[in-house]
Amino acid sequence: MTSSKRNKTLFIDAEAVSALEMLKNGLLRPATKLMNSKESAEVLQTGLINGQTFPFPFILAPSGKTNAEVLKSLKPGEEILLICDKVEFATLIVEEVFEIDPLERIKQIYGTSDTGHPGVQATLSRLGSFAISGEFTITNPKQFEHKNTIEEAKSLINAKHTTALMMAANPLHRGHEKLIRQTLDNTDLLVIFLLKPYTETNLSFDIRKESLEYFINNFLTKNEVLVVPLENSYIFAGYNEIILDAIVSKNYGCDRLTVGLNHAGLGMFYDSNSNNSIIDKVIGIDIEITVASQYVYCDKCTTLVSKTTCPHGQHHQISFHSDSILELLELGILPPTMLIRKELSAQILSKLHPNRFKNLEKLYYDLLPVEGLLEEHTEKDFYLELMKLYQTTSLT
Numbered sequence: 028m029t030s031s032k033r034n035k036t037l038f039i040d041a042e043a044v045s046a047l048e049m050l051k052n053g054l055l056r057p058a059t060k061l062m063n064s065k066e067s068a069e070v071l072q073t074g075l076i077n078g079q080t081f082p083f084p085f086i087l088a089p090s091g092k093t094n095a096e097v098l099k100s101l102k103p104g105e106e107i108l109l110i111c112d113k114v115e116f117a118t119l120i121v122e123e124v125f126e127i128d129p130l131e132r133i134k135q136i137y138g139t140s141d142t143g144h145p146g147v148q149a150t151l152s153r154l155g156s157f158a159i160s161g162e163f164t165i166t167n168p169k170q171f172e173h174k175n176t177i178e179e180a181k182s183l184i185n186a187k188h189t190t191a192l193m194m195a196a197n198p199l200h201r202g203h204e205k206l207i208r209q210t211l212d213n214t215d216l217l218v219i220f221l222l223k224p225y226t227e228t229n230l231s232f233d234i235r236k237e238s239l240e241y242f243i244n245n246f247l248t249k250n251e252v253l254v255v256p257l258e259n260s261y262i263f264a265g266y267n268e269i270i271l272d273a274i275v276s277k278n279y280g281c282d283r284l285t286v287g288l289n290h291a292g293l294g295m296f297y298d299s300n301s302n303n304s305i306i307d308k309v310i311g312i313d314i315e316i317t318v319a320s321q322y323v324y325c326d327k328c329t330t331l332v333s334k335t336t337c338p339h340g341q342h343h344q345i346s347f348h349s350d351s352i353l354e355l356l357e358l359g360i361l362p363p364t365m366l367i368r369k370e371l372s373a374q375i376l377s378k379l380h381p382n383r384f385k386n387l388e389k390l391y392y393d394l395l396p397v398e399g400l401l402e403e404h405t406e407k408d409f410y411l412e413l414m415k416l417y418q419t420t421s422l423t
Contacts, residue, residue, distance in 0.1 A: 034118070035097050036108045039089050040153060042225050042260040044111045047163065049258075050085065052171045054278045055271075057311075058085040063160040064125040071135070079311030081274070082267035083135035088127055088158040098124050098157040115166050122161035129154040136265040146264045153261070173255045177218055177280045180253055186215035190283040191276035193257070195222045195349070197230050198356065198375055199238045200367045202347030204246075205322045205331050210285045211251060213317075218281055220257040220272075229353055232256070234378050238371045245370075255279070269316070270309055277314045284314055288321040322347065324365050359383065361414055373410035381406070 039047075049055050057076040067084035074080060101107065101121045109117040130140045133151055142148045181189055190210055196203055211217050221239060223232045236254065243252045263271050269286055276284045306316050320333035323344040328337060337344065347366065355362045359380050361372050384390055384406065391397070391404050395412045 045258040045260045061160045063123045086158040090155040119163040138266040189216040190214035191281040222259040369414040373407045377406040
């Protein structure tokens with residue numbers, strides 16, 4: 028290991044580490060290196076790398092006064108250390124240090140520099156005014172074993188088509204379930220990339236992963252669905268998110284990508300006398316992108332339906348808004364089962380509100396039917412049985 032006493036040091040954060048690891052493992056091809064000023068200018072002008080779409084320059088421009096002073100002092104050929112959380116992450120041989128405009132960089136990622144936009148202020152605070160290019164070597168490289176896992180799953184079932192689905196599942200609701208099933212109808216293997224953000228809010232990644240795996244293991248056929256964690260760093264945050272999703276999916280071995288009609292990055296624009304979406308800007312990335320229907324619950328149809336095929340209008344349709352369903356759960360309220368599966372509600376509530384009952388056993392035996400046996404019950408058990416009472420209709 029190179030001694031930090033002999034080398035200048037740059038301090039980077041976990042999001043930069045994630046992006047650099049993905050780059051090094053080939054998950055961001057056609058981007059394969061930290062770009063210099065000439066390469067960055069070319070990507071900005073053409074939106075392409077070697078004839079393939081890439082939405083913005085891949086650069087490293089860490090913020091901070093100390094980093095700025097180090098960057099301004101560097102010479103080509105000099106070796107430096109990249110440190111994250113006091114641990115050496117990589118060594119880098121300097122090719123070039125060049126000045127950037129952080130506000131322009133923000134526009135490249137988000138399409139706006141308005142600090143009122145979600146994520147803009149956070150990303151702006153971690154960007155400096157100097158970028159560095161050069162070959163880097165990761166000290167303790169992370170093994171991206173999921174690439175091999177996907178290939179093994181494809182081989183196991185002789186999959187001709189593998190479809191990617193990016194999902195936060197915060198929480199996993201009935202609309203998500205319908206989207207998953209619809210996607211499975213048109214593919215051999217489905218890879219669900221479960222987003223793992225760095226600013227963890229609402230439901231933790233572990234809770235969301237547990238919910239998704241419960242649904243897959245209990246309600247879907249085996250060997251046809253994989254869950255792969257995807258560290259959702261700042262590069263995926265902007266209006267070019269779908270392009271990055273397509274690139275990562277392709278490099279993970281998928282030949283199809285499904286996105287929801289309400290995907291934040293799908294926005295339509297008018298060009299050359301026709302309507303287009305961001306998907307129409309993808310060039311040279313050999314992956315088929317499908318836009319799935321938006322599903323609602325219709326109280327006339329009494330089932331989940333596509334908004335495009337249901338004739339009854341919005342006044343009969345209940346949409347699946349994750350933030351509102353999550354608000355119920357955070358308040359400790361059991362959402363109706365037509366919004367979220369009762370097993371998942373029970374599981375999530377028991378994690379969000381542990382030990383909330385003064386005497387769980389008394390509540391259980393006072394309010395719920397029992398078989399006369401004294402047994403220990405968990406909060407999850409209680410929620411499940413309570414939901415059965417909510418679903419009783421004989422008195423209504």
